[in-house]
Amino acid sequence: MDPIQFAYTFSVRLHDTDAAGRLFFGHLFRHAHDAYEAFMAQLGLPLERLIRDDEILLPLVHAEADYHRPLGQGDRVEVTLAIEEIRTRSFAVAYRFEADDGTLAATAKTIHLQINRDGTPASSLSDAIRDAILPYLREDRPQ
Amino acid sequence: MDPIQFAYTFSVRLHDTDAAGRLFFGHLFRHAHDAYEAFMAQLGLPLERLIRDDEILLPLVHAEADYHRPLGQGDRVEVTLAIEEIRTRSFAVAYRFEADDGTLAATAKTIHLQINRDGTPASSLSDAIRDAILPYLREDRPQ
Amino acid sequence: MDPIQFAYTFSVRLHDTDAAGRLFFGHLFRHAHDAYEAFMAQLGLPLERLIRDDEILLPLVHAEADYHRPLGQGDRVEVTLAIEEIRTRSFAVAYRFEADDGTLAATAKTIHLQINRDGTPASSLSDAIRDAILPYLREDRPQ
Amino acid sequence: MDPIQFAYTFSVRLHDTDAAGRLFFGHLFRHAHDAYEAFMAQLGLPLERLIRDDEILLPLVHAEADYHRPLGQGDRVEVTLAIEEIRTRSFAVAYRFEADDGTLAATAKTIHLQINRDGTPASSLSDAIRDAILPYLREDRPQ
Numbered sequence: 243m244d245p246i247q248f249a250y251t252f253s254v255r256l257h258d259t260d261a262a263g264r265l266f267f268g269h270l271f272r273h274a275h276d277a278y279e280a281f282m283a284q285l286g287l288p289l290e291r292l293i294r295d296d297e298i299l300l301p302l303v304h305a306e307a308d309y310h311r312p313l314g315q316g317d318r319v320e321v322t323l324a325i326e327e328i329r330t331r332s333f334a335v336a337y338r339f340e341a342d343d344g345t346l347a348a349t350a351k352t353i354h355l356q357i358n359r360d361g362t363p364a365s366s367l368s369d370a371i372r373d374a375i376l377p378y379l380r381e382d383r384p385q
Numbered sequence: 386m387d388p389i390q391f392a393y394t395f396s397v398r399l400h401d402t403d404a405a406g407r408l409f410f411g412h413l414f415r416h417a418h419d420a421y422e423a424f425m426a427q428l429g430l431p432l433e434r435l436i437r438d439d440e441i442l443l444p445l446v447h448a449e450a451d452y453h454r455p456l457g458q459g460d461r462v463e464v465t466l467a468i469e470e471i472r473t474r475s476f477a478v479a480y481r482f483e484a485d486d487g488t489l490a491a492t493a494k495t496i497h498l499q500i501n502r503d504g505t506p507a508s509s510l511s512d513a514i515r516d517a518i519l520p521y522l523r524e525d526r527p528q
Numbered sequence: 529m530d531p532i533q534f535a536y537t538f539s540v541r542l543h544d545t546d547a548a549g550r551l552f553f554g555h556l557f558r559h560a561h562d563a564y565e566a567f568m569a570q571l572g573l574p575l576e577r578l579i580r581d582d583e584i585l586l587p588l589v590h591a592e593a594d595y596h597r598p599l600g601q602g603d604r605v606e607v608t609l610a611i612e613e614i615r616t617r618s619f620a621v622a623y624r625f626e627a628d629d630g631t632l633a634a635t636a637k638t639i640h641l642q643i644n645r646d647g648t649p650a651s652s653l654s655d656a657i658r659d660a661i662l663p664y665l666r667e668d669r670p671q
Numbered sequence: 672m673d674p675i676q677f678a679y680t681f682s683v684r685l686h687d688t689d690a691a692g693r694l695f696f697g698h699l700f701r702h703a704h705d706a707y708e709a710f711m712a713q714l715g716l717p718l719e720r721l722i723r724d725d726e727i728l729l730p731l732v733h734a735e736a737d738y739h740r741p742l743g744q745g746d747r748v749e750v751t752l753a754i755e756e757i758r759t760r761s762f763a764v765a766y767r768f769e770a771d772d773g774t775l776a777a778t779a780k781t782i783h784l785q786i787n788r789d790g791t792p793a794s795s796l797s798d799a800i801r802d803a804i805l806p807y808l809r810e811d812r813p814q
Contacts, residue, residue, distance in 0.1 A: 253422075253423075255415075255418070255422055256418060256422060256432060256436075256546045256547060256548070256552065257415050257418065257546060257552045257554060257555075259546050259547035260542045260543060260545050260546065260547070260601075261542060261546070261547070261549045261550075261600070261601050261719070261722055262542070262722050262728075262730070263547045264547075264730070266543045266704075267700065267704075267731040267734055267781075268543060268697060268700035268701045268703075268734070269543075269697075271696065271697035271700060272398075272400050272697045274697075275398070275399060275400065275695075275696075276398050276400075279396075279398055279399060279458075280396075283459070288459055289399060289458065290457065290459035291459075293399075293458070293690055293691050299691075301691070301693070301696075301738065302696040302738055303737065303738050304735070304736070304737050304738070305697070305736050305738075306733070306736070307733070307734050308732065308733050309730065309731055309732050309733070309734075312730065312790075314433065314547070315422075315432065315433040315547050316426070316431055316432070316433035316434075352696075361741075399690060399691070399695065400689060400695045400697060400698075402689050402690035403685045403686060403688050403689065403690070403744075404576070404579055404685060404689070404690070404692045404693075404743070404744050405585075405587070405685070406690045407690075409561075409686045410557065410561075410587075410588040410591055410638075411554060411555075411557035411560075411591070411686060412554075412686075414553065414554035414557060415554045418552075418553075418554060433547070436547055436548050442548075444548070444550065444553075444595070444598065445553040445595055446594065446595050447594050447595070448553055448554070448592065448593050448595075449590070449591065449592035449593070450590070450591050450592070451590050452587070452588055452589050452590070452591075454647075455587065455647075457690070458689075458690050495553075504597075504598070539708075539709075541705050541708055542704060542708060542718055542719075542722075543701050543705075558684075561684070561685060561686065562684050562686075565682075565684055565744075565745075569745070574745055575685060575745070576743065576744040576745035577745075579685075579744070600719065601708075601718065601722070602708075602712070602717055602718070602719035602720075
């Protein structure tokens with residue numbers, strides 16, 4: 243069965259750009275996380291509930307991005323999100339940012355580690371998380 | 386004839402909130418401007434073209450907001466935008482931010498001044514701007 | 529006795545600017561609040577403690593700014609902060625943003641309302657707040 | 672000869688944190704770039720001049736960060752910046768973020784590619800850039 247992808251669309255706004263006329267690189271991570279929030283909400287695990295209930299804590303331990311072409315104000319961008327890897331107590335989310343004309347503008351990855359309330363790593367990912375994200379796991383990646 | 390309003394919707398994201406658990410007040414202005422950019426694009430006057438062509442320059446000279454109730458992560462907000470006033474060389478945009486339950490969360494106002502390339506105030510608003518925004522002028526306000 | 533002023537300095541960074549090559553107006557509020565945080569820390573009332581202890585809550589109920597001249601990347605800006613008004617349960621902070629050459633780039637104002645934990649307005653400002661900010665009150669303003 | 676390091680200090684502000692009470696991961700990149708801007712200014716190559724003169728264009732093509740411990744509002748952070756690698760037409764900047772108590776909070780890396788005005792990669796880094804950053808090159812890294 244093919245893995246499912248989650249799509250999220252945004253427009254590059256004036257405040258996203260800088261004096262060089264392009265998307266400021268750091269703001270790509272804001273949009274990646276917006277896509278991740280929308281993804282988690284669709285899975286029935288909205289971050290605001292996880293944070294409020296203080297039970298499943300999934301802080302980022304790694305983030306990276308590669309920039310293939312500049313994005314400018316007014317550009318419409320589609321983010322496709324997939325799960326790249328599921329480990330014992332963490333998972334990796336992969337993002338592709340495509341411009342309107344179909345060209346690849348950037349890719350990004352974030353790794354989320356489940357921790358206990360005292361900040362130590364959890365013994366394992368909660369079943370609720372694992373079950374929810376599994377259908378989005380890319381099968382062509384080593385696990 | 387009733388003035389037209391422009392509506393724009395956004396979700397409050399994690400990065401919009403701060404450690405007090407609410408929308409950081411300054412970020413409201415980012416969302417107000419996002420609504421303004423979407424509005425100008427719908428009018429056929431997308432800001433990216435105005436900035437690139439360097440002909441019609443409309444920097445903000447004033448911004449203000451009143452906060453009526455806190456907004457939190459995951460809240461869905463509808464911004465309605467109207468033109469509050471049109472003056473010789475400037476115009477004022479009014480924004481209402483309503484939460485999902487219909488309560489008023491905030492209002493904001495921005496004033497945009499048309500300037501020449503050398504930074505001096507223009508003698509008057511360009512006809513393209515005036516004609517485009519006029520249908521959105523609230524008639525109950527003194528002009 | 530002359531009121532005291534609090535000074536805070538920052539540089540306009542690339543991410544503060546937008547494709548029009550100027551400080552994005554909304555980011556001025558971020559810098560104003562940075563100055564306010566540094567001010568409150570100097571008063572012995574750091575916001576992180578107020579937020580953590582959850583006893584004195586001072587959300588913003590109003591913010592405004594006037595923009596007098598553009599600021600660009602690399603500009604060094606001095607913010608001077610004073611208390612403009614102290615009311616029963618709120619106070620107003622005034623900010624002046626001066627560029628390196630001494631010209632006034634912008635002014636801003638924020639109003640902070642003391643609330644109870646349930647979100648209702650407090651009966652009055654706590655003495656700790658009132659006593660700490662009083663020396664910074666501009667005496668030429670009506671109270 | 673030991674390579675030189677560049678140090679830059681900042682405080683985590685309220686707008687840097689999110690509802691989970693920690694520095695929002697994406698904002699670390701803003702602070703990394705602030706350190707990089709201060710570094711380039713000290714080298715006599717301020718980004719605002721490079722962008723304005725449009726001669727040496729150094730867009731980011733990669734960014735990454737590892738988060739070792741959470742940072743909260745009011746934390747004072749020292750960023751030490753070094754050049755990790757110099758290649759034909761690009762260079763990598765490494766950042767270490769240390770909290771007040773000396774613990775390592777995060778590390779980051781950005782890769783900057785010199786491009787021509789038409790967006791194609793330059794044939795090589797300009798001598799002005801190479802000469803300026805060379806003293807900061809970590810010698811224990813493969814080149």
